[in-house]
Amino acid sequence: MSATDLLRAELTRAARSLGAPEAIEPVLERPRDPSFGDWATNLALVLAKPLHSKPRDLAQGIVEAIDFRRAGIRSAEIAGPGFINFRVDTEVVARGITSLIQADESYGRSDAGEGRPVNVEFVSANPTGPLHVGHGRQAALGDAIATLLEWTGWRVSREFYYNDAGAQINNLAISVQTRVRQLAGEQAEIPPDGYHGEYIRDIAEGYVAAHPDDAHGGNLEAIRTFAVAELRKEQDIDLQTFGVKFDVYFLESSLYSTSRVDKTVKRLVEAGHTYEMDGALWLRTTDFGDDKDRVMRKSAQFGGDYTYFVPDVAYHVTKWERGFTRAINVQGADHHSTVTRVRVGLQALEMGIPQNYPDYVLHQMVSLMRGGEEVKFSKRTGTIVSIRELVEEVGRDAVRWFFLMRKGDSPLAFDIDLARSQSDENPVYYVQMAHARMSGIFRVGEIDPASIGADGVDFGVLALPEEQELMKALLDFPAALASAADALEPQRLTTYLLDTAGRVHLWYHKAHVLNEPEPILRARLVLARAAQIVIRNGLRALGITAPERM
RNA sequence: GCGCGCGUAGCUCAGCUGGAUAGAGCGUCGGCCUCCGGAGCCGAAGGUCACAGGUUCGAAUCCUGUCGCGCGCGCCA
Known part of the structure; x- marks a missing residue:
């Protein structure tokens, strides 16, 4: 306790x-x-x-x-x-530090989630291009939220949903097909709403190499399959570069092949919340607070397909039926209009799904700053800067930290120069340095930090105000982590770590460790070990490494 | 026009779900150290928490309205 x-x-x-x-x-x-x-x-x-x-x-x-x-x-x-x-009571503080060190890698963990399952969906980019920095913010947020939930006792499944079936995929296929034709020397233009990035040409070249029999791009179906596979492969590399692993990749096409979309539509019709108008099938979402009704199935003149939110609702039904009584979706705020529609669709099914299911964590846009100016374009991908390029330039840890250090609600101006800098002004460097310094004490003293125990240590000798404050801060860690997890706001933990790292540095400057006489030496080694554990665990919970030396 | 979000020090931002005198870093000004395990450390100035009402013992935080900025408002995803 x-x-x-x-x-x-x-x-x-x-x-x-x-x-x-x-x-x-x-x-x-x-x-x-x-x-x-x-x-x-x-x-x-x-x-x-x-x-x-x-x-x-x-x-x-x-x-x-x-x-x-x-x-x-x-x-x-x-x-x-x-x-x-x-x-x-000083005795209570001493006991707290003692159990902190005993807990070691599990210090900060709690069981508030009681092992209940939670689904965290994030990135969910369609395979129509490389992942950009907006996806990066989502990847950092989603992965950190997932880890924080694990730390607080939830059984987390990280999920990536992608649309491999709709109109955008068709667009992609046509764009690649156009490039294939151009390679074959034909006159062809990518449609205005197609994809114009440089990577489309790469895919076209890859397609021709793999399908010598179709040098003129006549087989649109084969092009589609090839392009989706290529881009999925590229996105996997992007995610790997960023260190994110998903438990489940959910394909939109599977919702059709298993008739889940049809079943969902049927159920909505039976529940009486739909009507036909102008040749289209509508969902009466206004019954549930939406500002206008939404089309579910387009009329013949628009192709007769379902609109995107229908499979999206069917998809969330699978989450519920797979046992996820809690689901969290991390998305860009530019998609916030989907929130109402998905929730309303689930309500209209009348199958006992709670009104606020799923939870949404929305984040604002990311802009990149270099030399005080906004970076807009990338050579490789055209109008976007890919997450891979950013990670290659500033490093995974810095990217993750910078994406997590601000509330999702505010737009993020990513300062590339600052993220690269090896100085105290760079927050991730500053925090990692606190860990490296603690590690340095043990390295220089040739002491195995894992051998440090607090039994019989006289905490009374830790009388400096800096060490008192540091101990209190270290004991706040579990609460800080739990608060970040409960609120689904990782920035609470980055803020805590920055503050605590500041106290570590302050103490480090004020108090020597290795050259002190015995009772003080032992007590300070304990404190250094405790600080090392807290900073390390905090960074890990955010998906950031805690280096031993820098 | 409607919906969602945001507006806190010169700048970048915290502010723990309503608490005490609103905090940090950078920048500015003044001082100390210039021996150390990466040159830091101490102090000061700087605020109408966009604005106006309301709720209550108490509001940056909750409610209403106004202004400003961002995003969204399709039989696109």
């Missing part, structure tokens, strides 16, 4: 003894000013209304009802309008 759990449990007991409602859950937070103490609670302020008493009187009652020993505190003071500030 962590220090905060102890205190919280005791507060709950004290509050109930004063007549507080059963459901009360005391909130603990770090006081803004560390001189106030280690933890503060607003419990008395919250209870003032239901109990019809003055906050300060209640606070007094709570303080008197607390068993300090059981709560693991050495003082409790009432402040301001009714806050209660606590100072944690």
